[in-house]
Amino acid sequence: MRASIGIIGAGFGGLSAAIHLAAQGQRVTVYERQREPGGKASEVARDGFRFDTGPSLLTMPFVLEQLYDAAGAHADERVELVPVDPICRYFYPDGTVLDASADEDAFRRAVAAVAPGDADAVARFLDYSQRIYDLTSDIFLFNSLGDLKALLRGRNLPTLLRLPQIDAFRTVHEGVSAHFSDPRLVQLFDRYATYNGSDPWQAPATLNIIPYVEYRLGGYYVRGGMYALVRSLAALAARLGVDIRYGADVERIVSESGRVRGIMADGQFAAHDAVVSNADAVYTMTQLVEGKERRKERYRKLEPSCSGLVFLWGVRGEEPSLGHHNIFFNEDYRSEFDDIFRRLRPPQDPTVYVSITARSDADHAPAGHENWFVLVNMPYLTEENRALDVDAVRSSVLRRLRGSGVDLDGRIVQESVITPRDLEERHNSNRGSIYGISSNSRNAAFLRPQNRVRSVRGLYLSGGAAHPGGGVPLVLLSGKLAARAVMEDISG
Template sequence: MKKKVIIIGGGLAGLSAAVTLASNGFQVELFEKNKHFGGKLMPVTLGDYRFDFGPNTITMPEVFRKVIEQTGEKAENYFHMIKLENHTRNVFSDGSIFDFSSSREYMIEQLNRMDPAHRYDDFLKEITKLYKLSEAHFLPKTFSSFKDYLSPSLGAALLRVRPAQSLDSFFRKYFSRSHVIKAFNRYSTYIGSSPYKTPATFAMIAYLEMIGGVYYVQGGNAKIAEANVSLARKLGAGLHSETPVKKICVKNKKAIGIELEDGEKIHGDYVIMNADLLKAYPEMADERDRPSFPDSKAERMEPSTSAFVVLAGVNKQFPQLRHHNVFFSDDYEQEFTDLFKHKQYSKEPTIYISSSSFTDPAQSPGGSNLFILANAPALPADALLQTDPEEYKELIYRRLASFGLTLKPHIAEEKVYTPADIASQFGAFRGALYGPSSNRKRDAFLRPRNASIDIANLYFAGGSTHPGGGSPIVTLSGMNTANLIIKAER
């Protein structure tokens, strides 16, 4: 008789776990509270404009292909990935432009002008080393007990990935000009953290973009989630949207199923929680059943940044924009001081814009689909709004106009998402995008484990657990966790 696995949450981790388990003969039932599957990788349509709400920058394409190809299917039958060689335009208030590219020659050509004393080739060697160490010792592993952290090889690797050095300090070894350092420092925001506190280990993100490459999926990045849904169902998995889970049923310290919000109880041999652990675990499991993870533990963790997002459909194209664009504040360090120390919005935010219609005009016929994001502080414990959304939206438009990007007269469609919306829509702890921040070394390297210490047969996957956030990493998390269950049954 097939063993039954219940998955709570249909984000990328839940979907990759569903595909992996179903292809290995398990009965899988996945329950998602939203209408769509894919978590923050959510498609949004406003009039004639189509947007990806979630991850706009896709790296590690081999991970997304592996989810499909482990089943014997061909990934190209499900989605088509386009490599963006010159992928991110970094813009500064003095008019300087620095384009990130996976072309070493183009990067050196720019750096020779902007930062003549650069050590770009040495930089590439070091970030390659950091990535290879992570690839070997961190990304493919799951942590289900404290013993998993005691491996001598893991300890040796940890000492070699620069845990005591900050990202900012690391980048200053190879570059000297503030614009260049600022552009690289932005990689900390990929994990919702500060470059002035985040360990230099995460410079490996630069490897993913500068060497591995940045990609876009034809028709929108949400096609990745759609592919996983289609394949999971083809393999026999049951995927249930608009079906919130109320609690995890526990008997004799073992997960035996779930209770839906409507009161229906569903038995399962295993339960995987692909939901924000800091919020969902306290809500879905009685505190007496999880003595190693009391409510106070979640409350003590520093959440990552959230986001203030404007989806703007504009009726013209802007020649100065590329697929990915960043308009930097003059005082980047102050911005992170505001976000983490003062827990307030920056008055001079750095602004990211994705315009996928630059690569895929069908996403926005006759204009541009602009996904506009400013870093925002996580919600306070009382969940009160920290700024007026209309006022902050107008501040963003004024900031962009100061860079020569005047949008307001051309807006045909518009929608705003605040941290409170992100908390509500995605069940995110205090609206944080990536669970715990990586500002503290403990939270960076000792993220919550992939299996409950207290409740047998309960597993965790997603951005708030090991190995961390980011679309390819959470996808790995789902496959890794599924393989723990597969191994347990062998």
């Protein structure tokens, strides 16, 4: 018998779960409060400029290929992935410019030119990063952590016994500093903790797997922009018979005697055998589910990832010194993270990320112009920091760019701004977090909400705040794992 599955949200996590379930013959309805799919991965198009509003770099392309394969996607239903080289161009306050390339020889040569003593450390660091990936990916990424019993069973046991080798007892910064002596290289590799919104001075060095994922498995641009991937997945879901209802705001997940019965959206009840929530896991468990205050408090206590402030700038003229992805570092990286995660205030001197898709797709900006996506990391929202001085942040961004010889004075012809409060209000993202739950503690992977909710039978979570975590490939995996849990439960 086909089960009826309700999915809350058409972000990457919801679309992935919907596709996996529909491909296995289930009847799937997706409820999305916005008028279009994508969630944080949205699109702004105005006066000849086109911007992605969220993710810009796609890693772990095989996760996407597996999703397409599971759905039997035809060649013309798949997006084109374009390797980006260099993956990122780094600008330092002392004038150093360093291209980080997936071509390891090229990367080694670039490092040798600025920090000869660290040239050989790149390969050694990536080997170390790869070892952690080999040890952890199966349990921490590709499967549900499930209950402790399952974790201690069979092939997981050897990994757990080798916990010291996954470097969980040092911080990211300590692991990186043990490999590199030049502070610029340390800063570069520390930055990867931000890929899931964490602090390199607090997050366990296990997160040092991310450089392996980016350099050796590859960083890709999605031809047409990240929103092309949203369109592709939404179209694939529709072709598989998924009913996506836009403008449908789910108010409540209805349960009876600890079992899901369906959802209430816009005052209407819809019965479902199972519900997968792609809405933020903390928001889901504290606002959509009825339950004991004590349980809700446990979810509220999970530290969110950082938030972000995005400027989408239409820029007149072209800036030849920039690549597709660029980072403009500050002098005092530690102080930036202390601002974000300890003082919970906007960084006084932020690192600036700039991505220009017109470098790969010229039609994303009018001739003689560029589309700049500019991101600054911000603290998650608290009562005290909700009133953000956007003008002050814009000034510090422009100052940082000027410091590297990039003068935008009078050249910004169009601007849209996305604030932490926008992320919270538009997507119900817990405290405006970008990636869900931070990984600032050694046991974060175990505290992160699991894909199967034990306290409410028939309820599942997919998305950045659920296992295995934030970022596009992991969120696609969370949809797959939630769908797997649904299938296990309805068939057995």
